[in-house]
Amino acid sequence: MALIKSISGIRGTIGGAIGDNLTPIDVVKFTSAFVTMMKEERGTFSLNFERETCEASRVSLSKSLNFKILVGRDARISGEIINSLVCITLQSMGVDVIDIGLSTTPTVEMAVVKHQADGGIIITASHNPMEWNALKLLNEKGEFISAEEGKRLLEIAEKEKFSYAAAEQLGTLTKYEHAIEDHIHEILKLDLVDVNAIQNANFSVIFDAVNSTGGIAIPMLLKKLGVTNYQALYGEPTGIFPHNPEPLPEHLHKISSVMKNAASEKWYDVGFVVDPDVDRLAIVMENGEMFGEEYTLVAVADYVLSNKKGNTVSNLSSSKALQDVSEKHGVTCFAAAVGEVNVVEKMKDTNAIIGGEGNGGVILPELHYGRDALVGIALFLSFMAKTKLKCSEIKELYPKYVILKHKIELNKGIHVQELLQKVVQKYADYHPNTMDGVKINFENGWVHLRPSNTEPIIRIYAEADNAKEAEKLMLNVMKDIP
Helix, strand or coil, X not given: CCEXXXXXXXXXXXXXXXXXXXXXXXXXXXXXXXXXXXXXXXCCCCCCCCCCCCHHHHHHHHHHHCCEEEEEECCCCCHHHHHHHHHHHHHHCCCEEEEEEECCHHHXXXXXXXXXXXXXXXXXXXXXXXXXXXXXXXXXXXXXXXXXXXXXXXXXXHXXXXXXXXXXXXXXXXXXXXXXXXXXXXXXXXXXXXXXXHHHXXXXXXXXXCCCCHHHHHHHHHHHCCCCEEEEECCCCCCCCCCCCCCCHHHCHHHHHHHHHHHHHCXXXXXXXXXXXXXXXXXXXXXXXXXXXXXXXXXXXXXXXXXXXXCEEEECCCCCHHHHHHHHCCCCEEEECCCHHHHHHHHHHHCCCEEEECCCEEECCCXXXXXXXXXXXXXXXXXXXXHCCCHHHHHCCCCCCEEEEEEEECCCCCCHHHHHHHHHXXXXXXXXXXXXXXXXXXXXXXXXXXXXXXXXXXXXXXXXCCHHHHHHHHHHXXXXXX
């Protein structure tokens, strides 16, 4: 089993030993560290526990803090227990808590800003299986904490020097049940979301919510968009995932089968699949074939850029198709290191109007700086409605690249950075990008090598016009890795 501590949050399997899994003790420790770090950053909390402070001064200080943190969770079966531990810990540190309950990651991100909270905690392990859960940590902007903040949080957690509130200074707990409705309301206000066009198109939609909170949010969104003909697969938020929850083609046999069987009757115009916390979106075409998670962002960006000009951003491991679409519209596509935090930072630096990652993550800054499957659905349906193109016809607009993904287990004693440097030197004529591992752009495709932060492996990605060429590129580079 595992406990993974990184800038993207604290993830682990439920149960087992403290420090090796996500146990109640670990939940309390990292929640306490998060609050401690936030108070320290704002200059309202001293980590110098050696000093003597009178009780009256400490009470006055606690009153002046009035910290507020918003908490939400996906539907996985451990969520309710973890949620209780998080909320109680926050209150014990003198923090006022707004608990929005079953929700989505982008909903929590937006709710932090709406409720003017000092931060947020999302209880979700995203695409991980149901035995996993995690604490994803947000700042006051509803964005993931930075790498520097993540490092500082781990240092604080290691020392375990936390200060809890006196009885009269305990935080309050408020329940708020309309966060998803608020989120959808803001989506509907976007100029690029054409409700009338969607309603007039009379789409028939099927979606797979993997028995998590997408089963709550997607029907609410579809109804507001005027879509009355829809079917849910695994739409009950029981937290019992019926298949691997990562929305990859190899996990989506059911929805594909249903759509293929219905294709002759033209029952469904499009299928949508989300992960448990609804920040990644995969699309299934009317014939039951996969649109490709790499092309979710490509298609949405094409629609956005058709109506508004501006830069785009994706990570180094995402398809070149976004660059092609950007060039078609006369704008620049910038590359960022892998990870939502890095993509958002690059989007801000380049004033990008659309961005995301090739895993089905769409980020629309006009709404908020976070991957959001719900806005992805609204924009894609608007694209279909306004162009009157079938889903498969939209896919034909883009180059047919193939991405292969592999990982290499490293032998003991291998120094990863030295190994990557040798790759850089060998392919120096191709001017490798070393922003995040090594990416080599060849004339007929690219290869990207990234060392894992949590495992003794190197992840390797390759893209080309066809699978054979992508595999050839990958194997050529892999020969240089012992």
